[in-house]
Amino acid sequence: MxxxxxxxxxxxxxxxxxxxxxxxxxxxxxxxxxxxxxxxxxxxxxxxxxxxxxxxxxxxxxxxxxxxxxxxxxxxxxxxxxxxxxxxxxxxxxxxxxxxxxxxxxxxxxxxxxxxxxxxxxxxxxxxxxxxxxxxxxxxxxxxxxxxxxxxxxxxxxxxxxxxxxxxxxxxxxxxxxxxxxxxxxxxxxxxxxxxxxxxxxxxxxxxxxxxxxxxxxxxFGPASQAAVPRLLADRHIAIACDAAFSFIYPANTRLLEALGARVSYFSPLADEPLPDLADALYLPGGYPELHVDALAMGLRTATSIRDHVAAGKPVVAECGGMLYLVETLTDRAGTVAPMLGVLPGRAVMQARLAALGMQQMMTAHGAMTGHTFHYSHLTTPLKPIGHATRPSSDQPGEPIFRHGSIVASYMHGYWPSNPGLTAALFCGEAF
Structure with missing residues (x-):
């Protein structure tokens, strides 16, 4: 050992x-x-x-x-x-x-x-x-x-x-x-x-x-054994937003995408960079979009490329702050209201009090995916959730999970290695 x-x-x-x-x-x-x-x-x-x-x-x-x-x-x-x-x-x-x-x-x-x-x-x-x-x-x-x-x-x-x-x-x-x-x-x-x-x-x-x-x-340490991960995302190109506004990314998650066969590339919405060419799917992680509302609202090249991606029916996985970037408006803690991408109906408002904190998991036809939630914002949306995450220590429902066209969004941050099959389904746009 x-x-x-x-x-x-x-x-x-x-x-x-x-x-x-x-x-x-x-x-x-x-x-x-x-x-x-x-x-x-x-x-x-x-x-x-x-x-x-x-x-x-x-x-x-x-x-x-x-x-x-x-x-x-x-x-x-x-x-x-x-x-x-x-x-x-x-x-x-x-x-x-x-x-x-x-x-x-x-x-x-x-x-x-x-x-x-x-x-x-x-x-x-x-x-x-x-x-x-x-x-x-x-x-x-x-x-x-x-x-x-x-x-x-x-x-x-x-x-x-x-x-x-x-x-x-x-x-x-x-x-x-x-x-x-x-x-x-x-x-x-x-x-x-x-x-x-x-x-x-x-x-x-x-x-x-x-x-x-x-x-x-x-x-x-050991003994330990690791099952081989099937290459369910072979030849898929996944674009990941990554900068000071979108940085809550588990290294284990991106490693899993690569182990599943995906090609991963990064772009910066804060720098107004468009999605990489020929991206098959998009991941918008959490972070601090509320600290950069003006820059995000002015990022026309990024906005256009993401809207085109959504209009083409290509998968989008958005977590927490990434989800806030997709809605119609985001209000920061100073009360400034800024337009966001508007591809997900709803409005988000930052608040002084913690809105949710703790471990949660998503139950699907592909099995469970573990993760957690931690946010200070509140989302108002006419969308009906396709389900809710569950909490390991409470019967209260966890974060809602939304599906709108090709977009899957939630406040929950998923730990993707807990379910590689579900991860592949999310980035292939499959039902789950």
Missing amino acids: PACSALFISAPASGQGKTTITAGLARLHRRHGRRVRVFKAGPDFLDPMILSRASAAPVLSLDLWMVGEPACRQLLADAAADADLILVEGVMGLFDGTPCSADLAATFNLPVAAVISAKAMAQTFGAVALGLARYRQDVRLHGVFANHVASPGHAQMLERALPGDIRWLGHVAPSEEIGLPSRHLGLHQADEIAGLEARIDKAADALIGTALAELPPAVE
């Missing part, structure tokens, strides 16, 4: 600095010439962008429900066969959610380093660490790392507060030079963060000499 040094970076809550520490650690090990592979627990598009820059490799998702345990095992085994170090960044707090980060760490016997923000905290740091260490016996705590530490004296106080059997992994001070800005859906996108490379480098510098920076123990 493949084995590799591996560490799971978690925390007692969101906002503790997991992504900054994970990125700095990946960069520091790369400086030592090690091949680093980073994974992100849970459904996330933003943290992986930053972690990919830090590790110089794609960052894939691990989730026992959305991805599934066998597929997670395969991804880890593949990485272990090629890397010197695997880092997994958790989601929310260590025990938050069902399944949670602790479930993932326990399933694959990953040692957990807990990042705890010590801002406005003293000896209680030890109590938090003790709770993380003792809450579940199947979770292997590698140690705790203090973030936002005010002074060397503060660090000594925190370390002394720890029970003797909990390892102190070091600390870093608060710094605007390594902090990562955020907005309503999470961290800013990597390309939007000024001086991101310098921030990651400074985070790496801050970890030099800490126990966290030492190479963690090796973990065995």
Whole structure:
């Protein structure tokens, strides 16, 4: 079975600095010439962008429900066969959610380093660490790392507060030079963060000499087996919108399209680029169209090419922000109303409150596709859904799924490897 040094970076809550520490650690090990592979627990598009820059490799998702345990095992085994170090960044707090980060760490016997923000905290740091260490016996705590530490004296106080059997992994001070800005859906996108490379480098510098920076123990991954994917999209050309407005794309999804035989190419609506020539299907992913309503409204070449694509009856798959681009108007959080493509009847309005968050799955004649939803907008449309996604932990209906001509649209972000056959059907315009 493949084995590799591996560490799971978690925390007692969101906002503790997991992504900054994970990125700095990946960069520091790369400086030592090690091949680093980073994974992100849970459904996330933003943290992986930053972690990919830090590790110089794609960052894939691990989730026992959305991805599934066998597929997670395969991804880890593949990485272990090629890397010197695997880092997994958790989601929310260590025990938050069902399944949670602790479930993932326990399933694959990953040692957990807990990042705890010590801002406005003293000896209680030890109590938090003790709770993380003792809450579940199947979770292997590698140690705790203090973030936002005010002074060397503060660090000594925190370390002394720890029970003797909990390892102190070091600390870093608060710094605007390594902090990562955020907005309503999470961290800013990597390309939007000024001086991101310098921030990651400074985070790496801050970890030099800490126990966290030492190479963690090796973990065995496997056995794993991966079924061959039939080339159901052979000779199909799929165009994908990809820029600051449309960037919520799982690398595993595009890998699946290529494994199914499709040729994938990209274009930018923000740059007013038309669809690539002879595209058989179009994918409009989620992102931040609400931050770019003026540019999208002025993109006449892009708009014309997409309208022509729809008029020709060619398949369109639109998720969340991609769906908002297709409707008649989009109102941003400042109240600005901008015309969108108008090929999907309806109007979308951004709101201050979170509209939906959580795992969901789409049930079809081709089986189930897992995914998730996370949005602040509300859509009003005369269209009747062809169905609704379902929630794994609630009887309440999930996101509606719309079909309008050749367009399939929903707020749900699908994890396509969970159902390659359904993915192929979507991009071939087949009934599902």
